[in-house]
Amino acid sequence: MATVKFYAGESFPLEMHKVRIIQKLNLIPLDRRGKAIAEAGNNTFLLHNRDVFMDMLTDSGVNAMSDRQVASMMYADDSYAGSETFTRLDKSVKHFFGTKYFLPTHQGRACENILSQIFVKKGYVVPMNYHFTTAKALITVNGGTVEELIIDEGLKIRSDHPFKGDINIDRLNQVIKQYGPAKVAYIRMEAGTNLVGGQPFSLANLAEVSKICRAADIPLVLDASLLADNLYFNKKREAACKDMTLHEIVLKFAELSDIIYFSARKLGFGRGGGICTNNEEHFLKIREMIPLYEGFLTYGGMSVREMEAIAVGLEETLDEDMISQGPIFIDYMVKELDKRGIPVITPPGGLGCHVDAKAFLDHIPQPHYPAGALGSAYYIASGIRGMERGTLSEQRDENGEERLSNMELLRLALPRRVFTLSQVNYAIDRLIWLYENRRLVEGLKFVEEPKILRFFFGRLAPVSDWQTKLIAKFKQDFGDSL
């Protein structure tokens, strides 16, 4: 998005694209929303999309594609082995990261599975700036532990730190000393840290981590799934990156890392994923796993149409107009809410607007899942589905005790180029109403709790009849409005 000055003084996000294909949306009546969330076990993952007005669950695989991406899907070359499509993707990924090797996978967690199986053993540790749900689950399944070493500022809701995703270098040195470098499977740096508000890390921080890794002979693994947002913030907030092109920043990231993996549901706006490296030894070990778990080396579980779209999507990631839309809309939403005293993570990050449910619903104890309750209440109030990113998204410890999350967030993702500003204004309006009526909202309890990744398909019930009261108040305030 370009910097355009408005004559009236106040500025607002200005899209550098036009919409040429649309999908009709449905805002179902309030009583039906109440029923739908109950049927979904108060888990927004289990709602049917036909019952959802704005789907702000995630940006994964739901970003709008460009005309060039859709067009590229038409000339996909369908063959099991050696397709021209793969050759194009291979060239595009290697150009993007400047790496020698690329191995395709069916999505981001497939890369995490393979890397965990190769590098993680019982008693090993993986230090990281912050965990992602699937990354952590796959490390622990293989007998490893995760050490989260994000800087203190990263866990503060309100901050003006430009790079809250940075790792704490002193603590990293301590952890390496404590376990010994041989027990450190690898160090994982996640671009645009997903679970703590889509916050970026700085190039300077990555450079320091890389230096430590190289001195201790520990592989540095970069999770580049949310790289596009991170890149935008490097360019805007880091003096050393101001005069670099986006591609120069990516190449620098890659040069500092030993292995890069990504979910192409996010990076490249398609489906799938992949692993890149310059290290032949790593490449050969990883390559053995691809046909076992993913598919042949020239598709790795992806469809040829998606591969074509990713190749174009990567090219477009280097265009600032293309990658700025998400962060600029998020910036608008966060600031509008913040102005009205609604607790949100600041500074605005990537991925979405993150509402602090601990403060929003400070009367709900964490074991009653305030972020889950906020997600359920917000769906009733608006027909919008967000995602719980708090204690529900954690796993219980080895003794079955609840592990309380550092943050209780309701994430309202802003898939890129999908929503209009008036829709974002509606999302803000309903959140303002809910904030004024927050005391009506109470907690949730599990009625069905899966052992692993419980947030995906666990089912919960309200601890009281608070949802009935919330619906009654909505009718009182809005009459027969949807």
Ligand SMILES: Cc1ncc(COP(=O)(O)O)c(C=O)c1O
């Ligand atoms: C930072 C990060 N890493 C890994 C993944 C896993 O990717 P996938 O959903 O493609 O398996 C995600 C998905 O949301 C992510 O955000």
